[in-house]
Amino acid sequence: MQNNLLEHINSPKDLRLLNPKELPQFARELRNFIINIVATKEGHLGASLGVIELTIALHYVFNTPEDLLIWDVGHQAYGHKILTGRKEIFHTNRQLGGISGFPKRDESEYDTFGVGHASTSISAALGMAIASQLKGDFSKNHIAVIGDASIASGMAFEGLNHAGVTNVNLLVILNDNAIGIDPSVGALKQYLTNVKKGTQKQDNIFEALNFDYSGPINGHDIEAIISELKRLKKVKGPKFLHVITTKGKGLKQAEENQVKYHAPGKFDSKTGEIFVKSETVEPPKYQDVFGYTIVELARENKNIVGITPAMPTGSSLKYMMEEIPERAFDVGIAEQHAVTLAAGMASQGLIPYCNIYSTFLQRAYDQVIHDVALQNLPVIFCLDRAGLVGEDGATHHGVFDLAYLRCIPNLIIFAPRNEIELRNILYTVQLGLTNPIAIRYPRGRGVTIDWKQHFSKIEIGKGVQIKKGNILAVLSIGSIAKNVSEAIEELNVSHYDMRFLKPLDEFLLHEIFQKYQHIVTIEDGVIKGGFGSAILEFASENGYTNPIKVLGIPDNFIQHGSVDQLQKSIQLNSESIKKQIISLL
């Protein structure tokens, strides 16, 4: 199909010149444009396809960028990006030096608020609306578009609760497609389903919170959305529009397999078929080592429970949810709840494995300190996606965990260098743990094909030497050990995998500091406050004066790109590590 309309549209101003009758065709073109590019460049797909009509209607009716539009999470904003001046560079989406996969303030004036983590849009839009009111600007509209999974999170409710007692010009649009990445969960989901079916007998929740509620309306009927948005534009105070859409709309496979097509990787843009990688045997993904191992352990140990806040597929807890559903819980986008739920369970003798992406645990920091560590409850945090995650970029890199966890008393912190270490620590912790523990491991595949070996117990607080050499010792933590091994293969230096950031293996450290002239520390976390800082503190406390070089993530936000490219850009790839070590020898 020719992009007859899209060809001429580079901004919402151009869009507003179209006749309303042309908009359905424009929607088809925009969809195809996204499908064609995501098919080869990868990225989030289903969410953007589902809001094409809504995106067009919003920019058609509202005077963006003066009217402020915020996309919750932002993974559904590809149509918005293309419509707001980024059509020609959309093919660089999520790539090194290219545009971000999420709205970002320094990328466009149409991106009014940086997003990536869920459920922030209502608070941000409310803040902007209050600012407009205080400035005496009563003409501006402030619009938050939020999904059915994201609105169930505590933070979204906090925003609604506040907004309902204001008279600011705020429009919350619920894009209800009944699914997050995985199917939405919880009582609110049931409520929304009942509203859709027209079987809801109770008061409308949103009206009860003082919102002017309208809907549900068909989010693919562009005429209907435009007409409703025009009406709402004239209504004062907090308004709530409930829109029903289909995730993946317009691509058959994406509609039928919404979980897979959330972010499908490369696929055939014509047929929609996902390209299957060749059958070469590869090491497993760390998430699968977690997912399969917890099932194995939980079969034997009936006290084991699993928790995920809305990431059953991403964390691979889905395997336990399939086999032992009564002990595996998807609690929705509710990281804070997930942590305190785990604390409650641990207080009663259960053994909770609380699996949260490193970046999303940031949201539950107080719960980790106040509900878990302060009471010394033996919760097992499995922090997936630790380190650089790649194309999701700055909002999603799990690089702060070592630093933000290290200062918490009682907490044990472990990072496996490979799949076997992960498997063994998962085994060890259910044998009886007196403290909480954080186990952090990266996105993607490990290094060991034959990973499913017999369990063996790991001694808490013990590091190991994995290569012997002279003069210089490299101390690493976690899976960055692979880069170190490659870097020093031909060098006469020692390599220690310290494994535990807390408690540090001080016995081993004394040995190292007495034996080697130079120490190099390497971590895939921020250098301010992480593993390297811990070693510097150890040296200072014990009067060691050996020169220590700290390698890790520098003190700035790392953007998007492949993990290899990003590691290279901050000298954490094996070649750069090698050069830096040689310069010290």
Ligand SMILES: Cc1ncc(C[n+]2csc(CCOP(=O)(O)OP(=O)(O)O)c2C)c(N)n1
């Ligand atoms: C705090 C936080 N937790 C988890 C995620 C991972 N995540 C990204 S999108 C998503 C589902 C969002 O679902 P919904 O709000 O319904 O939007 P849809 O994808 O259906 O458009 C989740 C869980 C996140 N981005 N932020």
Ligand SMILES: CC(=O)[C@@H](O)[C@H](O)COP(=O)(O)O
């Ligand atoms: C938008 C979002 O937060 C998720 O879709 C995230 O991109 C998932 O990351 P993984 O691909 O690492 O599971």
Ligand SMILES: [Mg+2]
């Ligand atoms: Mg949804």
